[in-house]
Structures are given as C-alpha cells and as structure tokens.
Amino acid sequence: MAKEKTDFSLQPQFAAANLLPGISPVIPKQSNTFGADSLVKPSFAACAETGTENNITLQKTKTYPATLKVSQPKPTPVTPGKPFTPPAPQTTGINTPEIAEWTRTAGPDESVVLTGVNFTQNTRFVVYAHDQIKDAVIQRILPDRAIITLPKDLPKWQMYLLWPVNEAGYGLPVPVNKTETWWVGPDTASPGQTTSVYGCNLAQNNGRGALAAYVYLTSNNGKGYWANVKEVNPYKVDFIIPAVVPPGEYEVWVYNGQGSNFGWAAPQQLTVKKEFKFTGKELNVRDFGASPTASPEANTTAIRKAIDAAKNAPGATVVFPAGTYYISDYLPASANARWRGAGQDKTFIKCAASFSKSAQGMLSGAVKNFWVSNLTFDTNQNFRGAADKPFFMRHSTQVKFQNVGFSCQGYDLFDLHNCRYIFFSGCEFIGKSSFLGKGSQLFYDGNSFKLTNDTDMALHSWGGVGISLTHNTCQDLDNRDLDSGAGWGKGRFFTGNGIWGSCRNTYLGQNTTTDLTVRPAHNPIRHGEDPDQNSGEQFMWEGGEGKWAGFVKAATENTVTIAGYDQKVPDIQYAVITKGKGFGQSRRIIRNENGVITLHQPWRVVPDASSYLVIGDFHDRIVVYKNFLDGKTRAVMSEEHTAAAGIEPFGGVLNFIAAENTLQSLRAGIANFAIQHNIGHDPNFFHLYLNNKFINCRWAIKNWAFPNGGKKVATQGPFMFGVIYRNNVAQGSVMNDVVNEVPKAGAALLNMIIYEHNQFKADKQEVAGLGEQLFYKNKN
Known part of the structure; x- marks a missing residue:
C-alpha cells in the first residue's frame, strides 16, 4: 500500500470531451457531497433521476431478440419457483447495441454498470421480470459504457433480463441476479460428505430475508440427484453428496429459485470417490519405546518405528498417549495413516535442545491420506534444520489436521506449495507465517492464529486457486510490549500475491480479527528494529501486475x-x-x-x-463475506503513515465482492487501489461492496489510482471501472467517509464508480481525475 497523499480539495470538474456530442453537462453549484439532497445529477440532461424522459412504449412489442443461451441439467428436474417466460426470440439486426460486461447483482432502484458497443444517444435498456416489462433509467451513457438504474417498482429480488435497444433494434439480453457458480471445494469428495459451491447470487433473496438454494448433481449415465443443502448464503452453499451417488464424474448445478429453467448456473465439475477407510488398527508409540522420560534420540527412533509399522498396515492409526515427547530429528509424514493424540492440551511433541541442524523440518513429507488430530507440535525455540519451516508438506494431498496445536514462536510454520486438498479445523497456530505457494483447494475452518515476531502475515498465497477461510480468528500473541516484536504481527491475516500467477476463486467468510495493526515505530526510527509501517492490510491482494x-x-x-x-x-x-x-x-x-x-x-x-x-497475473473471483475486522486506535488517529486497512485489493483485481463485513478502528476500512507497474497497468474492474459497516475508521473507503512515475495512461483506458458501493454505513469516521486520490490532471483513471443508498456523512469529494461517477440516494 503506497504512502498517503494530501487530500485534494478541488471543485468538481466534468470534462465535456467525455460527453456525447451535442449534450451539455450538468455541473453542480457546489462541491459533491454525500447527503440526503446531494445527488450529483447525470452528466447529460436527458438522464434525470425520475427517468420520465427515458420511457418507451413496450406493451405492443410481441418479440425480442434471442434470449439467454439456456443451460439446464440433463435429466432436467422440475425447477422450483415461479414460472419465467420471457418474450419469444427474433434475430438481432446490424448495428444493434450489444452488452459485453455488466454488474451481476442489483435490485429495484439499484444501478448496473454496462459495457458494450453501439450505445447510441437514443439507446434504451429494457428490463423483463416475470410478466413485467419496463425500461431502466439511464444515468450515464457513452458509446461503449453506461450506468443504468433498475425501475423502482420492479418485483423485489428476482432474476431480470436486460436488453439493449436502439433505432437499429434489440441486442442480446443479459441476466441480472442469475445464479452464478465459480468453483466447488473440495471438488473431490465421497458420498455422505459435505462440500461447497462458491459464486454469487447463489441464494434466493440474496441475503435479504429467508435464504434458499437448490443443488442438483448429474452424471454421464443420465442420472440426476438432488443434494441435501446444509447451509446457504449468497456466495457459498454447503451441500451433502447423497449416499446413493456412485463414484464417478458429476456436474454440479445450482439454482437460487429465480428464473425457472433460465436460472440454472453453468455447471461445475465434481469427482465422487470412495472415502479412504481407516482400518481401526492402532499402533501405540509407547509400545515401540517412546516415552515422556525417554531421551530425544530414543523417542525419535521409537516414533519412526511406529510410523514405519503404519506404512505396512495402510489405514492404521499411530497413537500418542498423553505426555510430552521430545524429539531430535524430523518425523516423516506417512501416507494412508492417522496420528492421534489424547488432546491438544494433553499430548505434546517438542523439539529438544539437541534437534538436528540437518532435519527436513519437524514434520515433513509429500503424502496422501494423512490425518493428524488432538495433539500439539511445539518447536520449543529449538527448531533448526535444512528446511526453513518446521512443517514442510509440499506436493501433499488429502491431508487433514483437526484440533492440532502448532506452537512455533519465532518461526514460520507451513510450506504447502503445490499441495491440494488440505484441511485445517479447530487448530491453533502460534508463530509467523505459513506459505501456501500455489497450493490449491485449501480449507481453513474454525482455527486460531496468534502472530509473533513482527511477521508480515499469517497466510500468503502465490497463485493459489480455490482457497477458503471460514470462522477463523487472528490476533497478536501478546502486543503489550511496544519495544519488542516477539508477540506482534504486522497486521496482515491473508495475502494473495501474483508472483507465481493469478490467485483466483478465494472465499474469506465469517472470520474475526482482534486489535490487529502493525507495531508502532520509534521516533526517530530505529532501523533494523522497527517494523515497516507500510503494513497492516488485513486481507490484501497484490502483485497482480x-x-x-x-x-x-x-x-x-x-x-x-x-x-x-x-x-x-x-x-x-x-x-x-x-x-x-x-x-x-x-x-x-x-x-x-x-x-x-x-x-x-x-x-x-x-x-x-x-x-x-x-x-x-490478475486476481479474479474473490468474495470477502461477513467478517469482523478490527484494528487499533493508533492506526486511526496517528498522523504518521500506516497501511492498516481491512480489505485491500491492491491492483489487478477482477470480479471482487465484499459484503456484510464490519470494519472497525482501521486507517481505511476498504482501500481500493488501481495502480501501474512497468507494463500496461493493473486494472480493478467490476467490484461490488455492499452492506458493509465501518466503525471509527480514519476513512471508511479510500480509492487510489496513480500511474507509475507519472507515465501517460490516456491510451490505456481507466484503472478502476465498474466499482459499486451500495447500502454501506459509516459511523464515526475521523477524516472522511470516502476519499479519492488521483492525479490532478490527465485521464479519468476512476471511471463509472457508483455510490448508492449508502449512509455517509456530508463529505466533500474530489472529482478531478474521475469520470462518470454516480452518487445516488445516499443519506447522512
């Protein structure tokens, strides 16, 4: 996160060059403000909020151009919900408008950003909802982009079809609020197991009241199975694979209850396999000579013998009775085996003072079907070895840690690069960071992270695909001593970095952070001792260059x-x-x-x-849902720079959703950065921030866009586009609820950004360097 610039205080500027020929701009008489009466009128006169000048007659129109390309499961089940019978198709004409990209979620009196071609001055946008056909209110329109607001009297929470139309005829329609699936995780599972499908618009009502979703599995042999839906939110649906489903390859079809046969999401792939069965055979490490009173060398030898015996008995469980077992070298992870202790607070495996300098970690191996439960690994300030992390599991798959403690103060913890299907639940991580690398299909649920040694973050991915963090907590281990970083982190929980490629398909839901901010620096700074203050972004995506x-x-x-x-x-x-x-x-x-x-x-x-x-290496399809992200008061009040933010897409982030989060005591609740490195730029396109609550932040929302070293960007297009802030509430912001930082001159780097139905205080907003912004029905 770049250092802060001085807030701008220029008057609103509307560039006539950005308007359609012959259309005069409407320029407000005062600076833009958020408030009950502060709607910035559209930048051309024909787009008044009421939409009365945009009405067209539709009742006599019998046919429209081709509707959606309908994808349906086969066999096709009876689709729950109301009928959805859009008008019959007809062929589109030459020079008709076509929609390229658009906002996927909106209700009555909410806005949609569209891009496309042939958006002429007389283009209209027709909305179909069940038996109703209405025209949308055009708020902004240019030849290749537009902002429209859906009619306020549309039926609430339904799937809508949206057609563009001009004097040449109708273009092809696009859906709004249609079920859209992005990924399944785990995408390999067994009958009777719970798995999840992730995406947007997954739930009927989309979080507004009662929720419902439907999941249907189809196979190549022509059979279909309704799955038992276990838990639902608009972005994640948990379902149980029916016990009667035989092993094989399946398509997962999801439907949110709207749109009838038009409403099915495109399918995702799921592999159903028989679950690996553990045999019940148990191998007690004490029977092989391990003991709390044995020497570290003797324990290491004994435990390894038990592990070797498990290799010869696939499905066996290595049992560690209550006690503390000191070891002098690494323990090899074993395939097709379980390790089980007597409890996270009863069984301990610790590095002894004699721990080997050539050890391949504390626990190491590339394995399949390896489960560990109910014990604690403790590096005991004695870990050293050839591997830089005590838990070196690269290239492993189907590994589960349940109720396991990892006490590693002073050390990084895991290396999970190129791992797949790794599960952590009920675990406690004490230490520095874990490196996920390109690990994919990784699932953290109900864990506790306690950061130490001024670590940069708890988890960092370098191009992982399919990562889910749910119901976890993150905080410093002990941040009372300002002069020592031993019990502090730098305020980061999860970082997705594009160093080895795009991070995509990420879900961060219902996590909680407490008091998480970088440790303060001394004045003057003690180089080599003080942490970098350009830290503290709790959820961040960067390196998308x-x-x-x-x-x-x-x-x-x-x-x-x-x-x-x-x-x-x-x-x-x-x-x-x-x-x-x-x-x-x-x-x-x-x-x-x-x-x-x-x-x-x-x-x-x-x-x-x-x-x-x-x-x-742009990041794509990310959801941050219903988290509670908490910083420190110092991050809010300090005049010195710190990068403490709750949610930060730091350039090159596409299709990003942050919904229903609470962000408290942060320098910026949401810091949305679109930047430029050496080639092209790193666009942030089509983000949706809705129903978030900001409490006592310095700024609730901060948008930032600057070219690298003043490079000219007029030929490259906007840096940030199609970003919507909707139904958010800010309370107690110290400076501004919204601040935009952009060059004072040049191209409009922030383009078609919408603020609607938010509760913001009356902030003056800089709009130089912005283009086609919409401030719609915000309140003080």
Whole structure:
C-alpha cells in the first residue's frame, strides 16, 4: 500500500470531451457531497433521476431478440419457483447495441454498470421480470459504457433480463441476479460428505430475508440427484453428496429459485470417490519405546518405528498417549495413516535442545491420506534444520489436521506449495507465517492464529486457486510490549500475491480479527528494529501486475492474436480489454500458440484492432463475506503513515465482492487501489461492496489510482471501472467517509464508480481525475 497523499480539495470538474456530442453537462453549484439532497445529477440532461424522459412504449412489442443461451441439467428436474417466460426470440439486426460486461447483482432502484458497443444517444435498456416489462433509467451513457438504474417498482429480488435497444433494434439480453457458480471445494469428495459451491447470487433473496438454494448433481449415465443443502448464503452453499451417488464424474448445478429453467448456473465439475477407510488398527508409540522420560534420540527412533509399522498396515492409526515427547530429528509424514493424540492440551511433541541442524523440518513429507488430530507440535525455540519451516508438506494431498496445536514462536510454520486438498479445523497456530505457494483447494475452518515476531502475515498465497477461510480468528500473541516484536504481527491475516500467477476463486467468510495493526515505530526510527509501517492490510491482494500490453491484431470468439507475448504456462494470467471494442471484458488464458491466445470462455463482444489488451497475473473471483475486522486506535488517529486497512485489493483485481463485513478502528476500512507497474497497468474492474459497516475508521473507503512515475495512461483506458458501493454505513469516521486520490490532471483513471443508498456523512469529494461517477440516494 503506497504512502498517503494530501487530500485534494478541488471543485468538481466534468470534462465535456467525455460527453456525447451535442449534450451539455450538468455541473453542480457546489462541491459533491454525500447527503440526503446531494445527488450529483447525470452528466447529460436527458438522464434525470425520475427517468420520465427515458420511457418507451413496450406493451405492443410481441418479440425480442434471442434470449439467454439456456443451460439446464440433463435429466432436467422440475425447477422450483415461479414460472419465467420471457418474450419469444427474433434475430438481432446490424448495428444493434450489444452488452459485453455488466454488474451481476442489483435490485429495484439499484444501478448496473454496462459495457458494450453501439450505445447510441437514443439507446434504451429494457428490463423483463416475470410478466413485467419496463425500461431502466439511464444515468450515464457513452458509446461503449453506461450506468443504468433498475425501475423502482420492479418485483423485489428476482432474476431480470436486460436488453439493449436502439433505432437499429434489440441486442442480446443479459441476466441480472442469475445464479452464478465459480468453483466447488473440495471438488473431490465421497458420498455422505459435505462440500461447497462458491459464486454469487447463489441464494434466493440474496441475503435479504429467508435464504434458499437448490443443488442438483448429474452424471454421464443420465442420472440426476438432488443434494441435501446444509447451509446457504449468497456466495457459498454447503451441500451433502447423497449416499446413493456412485463414484464417478458429476456436474454440479445450482439454482437460487429465480428464473425457472433460465436460472440454472453453468455447471461445475465434481469427482465422487470412495472415502479412504481407516482400518481401526492402532499402533501405540509407547509400545515401540517412546516415552515422556525417554531421551530425544530414543523417542525419535521409537516414533519412526511406529510410523514405519503404519506404512505396512495402510489405514492404521499411530497413537500418542498423553505426555510430552521430545524429539531430535524430523518425523516423516506417512501416507494412508492417522496420528492421534489424547488432546491438544494433553499430548505434546517438542523439539529438544539437541534437534538436528540437518532435519527436513519437524514434520515433513509429500503424502496422501494423512490425518493428524488432538495433539500439539511445539518447536520449543529449538527448531533448526535444512528446511526453513518446521512443517514442510509440499506436493501433499488429502491431508487433514483437526484440533492440532502448532506452537512455533519465532518461526514460520507451513510450506504447502503445490499441495491440494488440505484441511485445517479447530487448530491453533502460534508463530509467523505459513506459505501456501500455489497450493490449491485449501480449507481453513474454525482455527486460531496468534502472530509473533513482527511477521508480515499469517497466510500468503502465490497463485493459489480455490482457497477458503471460514470462522477463523487472528490476533497478536501478546502486543503489550511496544519495544519488542516477539508477540506482534504486522497486521496482515491473508495475502494473495501474483508472483507465481493469478490467485483466483478465494472465499474469506465469517472470520474475526482482534486489535490487529502493525507495531508502532520509534521516533526517530530505529532501523533494523522497527517494523515497516507500510503494513497492516488485513486481507490484501497484490502483485497482480501487467506483463503485456498492446492492441489486438486479430480475434475470434475464443481467441485473440497478439505479438510479443511468450508466456506458455496455462491458467496463470488474464487478458483484460481496457479500451476499444469489447471494453471491460476479462478472460483467463488457457493456451498460447505463437501469439494466438485461447481463452477460458468466449468473448460476448469480439475485440478488433481498436481493442487495447492488458495481460497480467490478475486476481479474479474473490468474495470477502461477513467478517469482523478490527484494528487499533493508533492506526486511526496517528498522523504518521500506516497501511492498516481491512480489505485491500491492491491492483489487478477482477470480479471482487465484499459484503456484510464490519470494519472497525482501521486507517481505511476498504482501500481500493488501481495502480501501474512497468507494463500496461493493473486494472480493478467490476467490484461490488455492499452492506458493509465501518466503525471509527480514519476513512471508511479510500480509492487510489496513480500511474507509475507519472507515465501517460490516456491510451490505456481507466484503472478502476465498474466499482459499486451500495447500502454501506459509516459511523464515526475521523477524516472522511470516502476519499479519492488521483492525479490532478490527465485521464479519468476512476471511471463509472457508483455510490448508492449508502449512509455517509456530508463529505466533500474530489472529482478531478474521475469520470462518470454516480452518487445516488445516499443519506447522512
């Protein structure tokens, strides 16, 4: 997080160059403010809030262009909910408007950002909801982008279809509030087990009242199975795989109760396997010579003998009775085995003072089907060895730690690079950070993290895919001593970094942090002793840097052809159109054959030579839901810089949702950064921040966009686009509820940002360097 700049205090500026020809801007008489009567009117006269000048006659229209491409499970079950019968299809015409990208979630009197082509001056947007057809209110419109507000008298919480229309005819529709699944985790499970599907709009009512969701599994043999839904929120649905489902490959279909057969999300893949069965055979380490009174060397030898015996009896359990077992070397993790203690506070495995300098960790191995429960590992200030972390588990799979303590003050803990299907529940982590690397399908639920030694963070991923953190807590171990970092962290819980590729499919839900902020520096600073104050972002995504930028040479529905791009590794980078035809669309790259880039899904609007493309390790499809993130008062009140923020997408972050979080005593509750490194820029496109509560922060929301070293960016398009702040509440902000930091001149780096239905105090807002912002029905 970059150091803070002085707050701007310029008057609002609206660039006439950004308006349609012949349209005069509406310029407010005073600085923009948030308040009951502070709506900044649209930047052209035909877009008054009431929408009366946008009405069109629809009742006599019998047909519309082709509706959604309907995806349905086969066999197709009877779909719960009300009928959904949109108008019959007809062929679209030449020069009709087409939508490329759009906001997926909105209710009556809420707004949607759209990109596309052929948005002419007389373009309208038609909304269908069950038997109703209405036109949306146009708040902003340019040839390739628009902001619209859905009619306030639409039925509440339903799936809507949205058609663009101009004098040439209707374009293809897009859905709003349609069920959308992003990933399944774990995506390999057994009959009777609980797994989860993640995405957006997963729940009927989307968190507004009673929730419901439906999950249906289909197989290649033509059979379908309704799953028992266990727990539901708008972004995660837990379901139980039916016991009668045989092993095989399945599609997971999810439906939120709206849209009938049009409302099914595209399927996700699930592998159903027989669960590995433990045999019941138990191997007691004391029977092999281990004892709390034995020497570390004798214990190490005895425990290893028990582990070797388990290798010869797949499914066996190695039992550690209550007591403390000192060891002198690492213990090899064993495949197809369980280790079980008498309790996290009863069985201890500790590094002795004689612990080997050549040890491969304290627990080490690349294993499959390895479970540990009810004991504590303690490095005891004695860990040393060839591995830099005591728990070195790279390339492992199907590993579970349940009710396990990891007492590692002074040390980093885990290395989980290239691991898959790793589960932690009810565990306590005391120490520095755990390195997730490119570990994927990682699940932390109900754990406690206590940070030490001014560690940078508790968990950091370098390109992991499918990571879920739920119901965890994070705090400093003991932050009473300001002169010692022994009991402090730097205020970070989870960091996703693009060093080894995009972090995507991340869910952080219902976690709690307490008093989490970087330790203060001395005045004057004691170099080598004081922690870097540019720390403290509790949930952060960074390193999503642009690696290639330029114009498209050619394109098809599924590809683009470019020059000079040589990355061959699939699924680690994204292509984003930041200007020109197809603007706003982002796609993951799955193949590169001599500059012909294949995408993970087709373009809705195919780019052409006018399309400016940025490719980078951009993060995608992230949900931060219902967390309580707490900092320290010093972070709020100090005049010295600290980067203490609750949620921070630090550039190159796409399709990001933060909903129903409480953010307290932070310098910035949400710090939304769109930046530039060396190539292109790192766009933050299509974010949704809704129903969050900010308490006693310095700033509730901070948007920040600056080019690197003053580079010119006019040819590259906006840095931040399609970001919506909706139904948020700020209380007790020390400075401002919202602050925007952008260059005082140049291109509008923050473009089509919406603030609607929020409860903010009357803050003056800088709008130079911004473009097509909408402030709609916010309250003091």
